[in-house]
Amino acid sequence: MNDPVAAKRPAGSGDPGAARGVAAAPTAPEAPIPPTPEAPVATKTPHVRPGDRIFRGLATGSGVFIVALIGAIGLFLIIQAIPSLGLNNVNFLTSREWNTTDPANLRFGILDLLLVTIVISVVALLIAMPIALGIALFLTQYAPRNLARPFAYVIDLLAAVPSIVFGLWGLFVLGPVLFPFSEWLIENLGWIPIFAKGNVNVQLGGTIFTAGIVVAVMILPIITAVTREVFERTPTMHIEGAIALGATKWEVVRTTVLPFGKAGYVSASMLGLGRALGETIAVMIILSTTSAAFGWSLFDGGATFASKIALAAPEFNDPRSAGAYIAAGLVLFVLTFVVNAIARSIVAGHKEYE
Amino acid sequence: MSTNLADPTRLATPPTFQAVSLARRIKNGFATTLVWGAFLVAIIPLVWVLYTVVQRGFPVILDGDWWQKSLSGLLARQQGGGAYHAIYGTLVQGLVCGIISVPIGIMIAIYLVEYGGRSKLSKATTFMVDILTGVPSIVAALFVYTVWITYFGFGRSAFAVSLALVLLMVPVVVRTTEEMLKIVPDELREASYALGIPKWKTIVKIVIPTALSGILTGIMLALARVMGETAPVLVLASYAPFINYNLFDGPMASLPLMMTNERNNPTPAGFERIWGAAITLVLIITLFNLLATVISRALAPKTK
Numbered sequence: 011m012n013d014p015v016a017a018k019r020p021a022g023s024g025d026p027g028a029a030r031g032v033a034a035a036p037t038a039p040e041a042p043i044p045p046t047p048e049a050p051v052a053t054k055t056p057h058v059r060p061g062d063r064i065f066r067g068l069a070t071g072s073g074v075f076i077v078a079l080i081g082a083i084g085l086f087l088i089i090q091a092i093p094s095l096g097l098n099n100v101n102f103l104t105s106r107e108w109n110t111t112d113p114a115n116l117r118f119g120i121l122d123l124l125l126v127t128i129v130i131s132v133v134a135l136l137i138a139m140p141i142a143l144g145i146a147l148f149l150t151q152y153a154p155r156n157l158a159r160p161f162a163y164v165i166d167l168l169a170a171v172p173s174i175v176f177g178l179w180g181l182f183v184l185g186p187v188l189f190p191f192s193e194w195l196i197e198n199l200g201w202i203p204i205f206a207k208g209n210v211n212v213q214l215g216g217t218i219f220t221a222g223i224v225v226a227v228m229i230l231p232i233i234t235a236v237t238r239e240v241f242e243r244t245p246t247m248h249i250e251g252a253i254a255l256g257a258t259k260w261e262v263v264r265t266t267v268l269p270f271g272k273a274g275y276v277s278a279s280m281l282g283l284g285r286a287l288g289e290t291i292a293v294m295i296i297l298s299t300t301s302a303a304f305g306w307s308l309f310d311g312g313a314t315f316a317s318k319i320a321l322a323a324p325e326f327n328d329p330r331s332a333g334a335y336i337a338a339g340l341v342l343f344v345l346t347f348v349v350n351a352i353a354r355s356i357v358a359g360h361k362e363y364e
Numbered sequence: 365m366s367t368n369l370a371d372p373t374r375l376a377t378p379p380t381f382q383a384v385s386l387a388r389r390i391k392n393g394f395a396t397t398l399v400w401g402a403f404l405v406a407i408i409p410l411v412w413v414l415y416t417v418v419q420r421g422f423p424v425i426l427d428g429d430w431w432q433k434s435l436s437g438l439l440a441r442q443q444g445g446g447a448y449h450a451i452y453g454t455l456v457q458g459l460v461c462g463i464i465s466v467p468i469g470i471m472i473a474i475y476l477v478e479y480g481g482r483s484k485l486s487k488a489t490t491f492m493v494d495i496l497t498g499v500p501s502i503v504a505a506l507f508v509y510t511v512w513i514t515y516f517g518f519g520r521s522a523f524a525v526s527l528a529l530v531l532l533m534v535p536v537v538v539r540t541t542e543e544m545l546k547i548v549p550d551e552l553r554e555a556s557y558a559l560g561i562p563k564w565k566t567i568v569k570i571v572i573p574t575a576l577s578g579i580l581t582g583i584m585l586a587l588a589r590v591m592g593e594t595a596p597v598l599v600l601a602s603y604a605p606f607i608n609y610n611l612f613d614g615p616m617a618s619l620p621l622m623m624t625n626e627r628n629n630p631t632p633a634g635f636e637r638i639w640g641a642a643i644t645l646v647l648i649i650t651l652f653n654l655l656a657t658v659i660s661r662a663l664a665p666k667t668k
Contacts, residue, residue: 065564069475072468073489076534080492083503086510144402152399161403168410170649172592174620175642178627179413227409234406256381258388260395281498288500291594291620295627316502316595323505323599329514339506343499350498354491 087340094333102337106303108318110331118334120315120341122304126218127314127342129306130293131286133222134229139279141226142233146275149234150241151263162238169231177295180224185215185296192219192309208309209302216298219308224296225289229282236281240274240363241267273360280353284346290316315342414646421643424636430644434617436606441631447641449607453618454648457522458591460611461529466583468530469537470572476538477545478567497535504531505599513600520602522616528596533586540582544575577663584656588649594620619645 097116100107105119149162192212199205210216248266257265294317304312313321319335319342326332357363384392424430427446434449472489480486508528512518548571556566572579597618603625604615619641626637 059562059564061564062562065567066479069471069479070485072471073475073480073485075468076472076496076538077485077488077492079531080495082511083499083507086507086515087503090510090514141402141405144399145406148399148403152396153403164410165403165406168406170588170592170653171410171413172594172620172645172649174592174594174623175413175417175646178623178638178642179416183412183416227406230406256384258384258392260392261388263395284498288498288502290500290502291598291624295624316500319502319506320595320598324602326509326599332509332514336506336510339503343503346498346500346503347495350495351491353498354494 087336087343090333091337091340094330095337097330110334113328113330116330116334120338122312123315123318123338125304126312127287130218130222130225130314131283134225134286135279135283137223137226138230138233138282142230142237143275145234146237146241147263149238151267165231165234173228173292176224176228177292180220180292180296181215184224185220188220189213189215196309203306204308206307208307209300209305210298210311212309214298216296216311217309221293221296224292225286228289228292229285232285233278233282236278237275240271243363244270273356274363277353277356280349284349287349288316288342288346290320293317294320417643417646420639424640425643430640434605434607440629441633443633447622447644450617450619450622450641451644452607453522453616454591457525457529457618458587460526461533461590462587465530465533465537469534470541472538473541473545474567476542493535493538501532501593501595504528505596509599520600521613522601522611524600525596528600529590529593532593533590536586536589537583541579544578545571548574577660581656581660584652584659588652592645592649594624597621598624
């Protein structure tokens with residue numbers, strides 16, 4: 011049945027090739043140099059079909075579009091921010107004041123926003139990093155094989171909960187639960203600056219402490235997912251070698267998985283940091299605003315870049331005062347850009363993760 | 365040496381299998397406990413959040429009015445009404461965002477996998493997609509605000525929200541599509557080329573259909589992600605307690621916007637609306653996640 015078809019095809023496809031071979035062979039000896047380059051050129055530039063050209067153009071255009079888009083984000087934010095920065099009556103980087111109600115007298119500085127943003131992110135990272143490491147190890151090394159996938163799905167579910175729901179939960183449910191603990195910390199460890207009595211009412215729960223915990227929960231899935239992916243690529247040979255040497259489970263992890271995945275874990279944590287820096291709604295809902303300056307306590311209130319912008323967003327009407335918030339957004343953009351770029355470059359330096 | 369020989373009970377070599385020392389066993393047990401503990405600790409907030417949402421929101425959505433009525437004409441303290449207007453807004457803004465993002469995202473992925481190779485543009489594109497993944501939603505919203513509202517002079521509208529969501533959805537679509545296109549075996553492409561089919565047709569008729577289930581799954585997950593975003597609606601849309609079908613004009617509600625708005629309403633009615641909207645949003649997102657699973661099961665390429 012198949013024989014005639016099979017016999018026909020090689021013959022059919024072989025013919026033109028054979029013909030070319032024959033044609034090429036005689037030209038070579040007759041005119042050694044000029045015709046030979048011509049022949050391959052003629053066969054190497056195939057006719058490009060218009061459909062191909064259009065499709066290729068569309069695909070490449072989309073690639074260019076995304077590159078241009080990031081440039082445009084930076085560019086437009088800068089264009090909008092510059093006039094307001096020019097009108098600013100205080101130093102943008104070192105002032106703690108933020109008053110844009112009178113467009114004729116703009117006074118805005120980002121120092122407090124920057125500090126609160128960083129402190130919340132660091133608190134979140136300190137909580138999330140060890141837990142995410144534990145979960146990644148659990149999912150790749152410890153969990154029963156047939157349960158690892160469902161367990162991973164459960165952790166991914168955390169990422170599916172909208173941040174506004176986390177915010178509402180943090181303010182209405184977690185805040186009151188944390189209050190006795192916070193109060194105890196303030197009373198007994200208040201002499202340490204980070205546990206000092208803050209500038210907002212602790213009873214309402216709208217502190218950096220609460221916000222940091224909620225943001226930690228929110229960045230947990232991303233850190234876990236990336237770390238897990240790297241841990242999964244630990245060469246089986248390494249693991250089996252360690253087992254053959256009589257290592258316990260923990261020694262296997264410590265001598266093979268952790269050294270192999272360390273860079274990936276650091277990179278994953280940087281990605282988590284990027285998320286934490288830009289987290290908007292949960293922080294906006296939880297954090298109590300205050301006009302008092304940030305005092306390095308976990309029980310302070312205040313605002314992050316993102317929450318400050320989100321709070322003021324509905325009243326963006328004057329381009330000059332909106333420009334002040336856009337300048338803050340620009341700083342946030344640069345911050346997350348740098349953090350994400352570092353995270354990516356760490357992974358890019360490790361070919362074994364590919 | 366002689367002492368060694370003199371001791372007849374001593375083995376020439378230590379036994380092959382030695383018992384694991386107590387210290388090592390304790391360390392191992394400690395590490396195992398910590399690792400299991402980390403997983404259990406992460407489950408607590410998930411269960412707690414979901415329990416809170418269900419416990420406070422479930423009674424609200426049992427009322428048929430919730431799905432069929434808006435809050436039009438109701439005072440803040442008046443109970444009743446529904447979230448129909450907000451559900452419409454959330455779905456339509458997500459849908460429009462999807463219609464714009466999906467073709468762009470798929471074309472970028474096709475460029476990266478089929479055309480880009482190792483060119484400079486391809487590397488730059490991959491890098492920028494990574495960066496875009498990390499752009500905070502509030503920055504995306506501010507960007508659309510500067511372009512769409514300040515620069516072009518349009519008003520706040522639901523369409524502007526969709527544009528901001530596009531920035532957040534495109535990288536997710538690119539990532540998943542890229543992964544899926546990469547695992548399409550080259551033999552399929554080569555078989556198609558051998559039959560004289562142009563490259564673009566090979567991609568459209570052979571590569572994409574093979575990867576379709578994975579691509580659709582990714583799109584559903586991306587949609588689920590963007591519909592829960594609050595920052596763009598806060599910056600780019602204003603709230604309306606009534607239904608507005610017009611994407612391009614006037615205030616339009618959405619579930620996250622309804623929640624932030626009702627937060628200023630201290631009455632029991634406000635409380636009900638916040639948690640009702642929360643559980644509705646979680647349900648919609650769960651639905652899209654489930655759809656993703658169903659699609660990936662139903663459309664998965666037959667391996668036999």
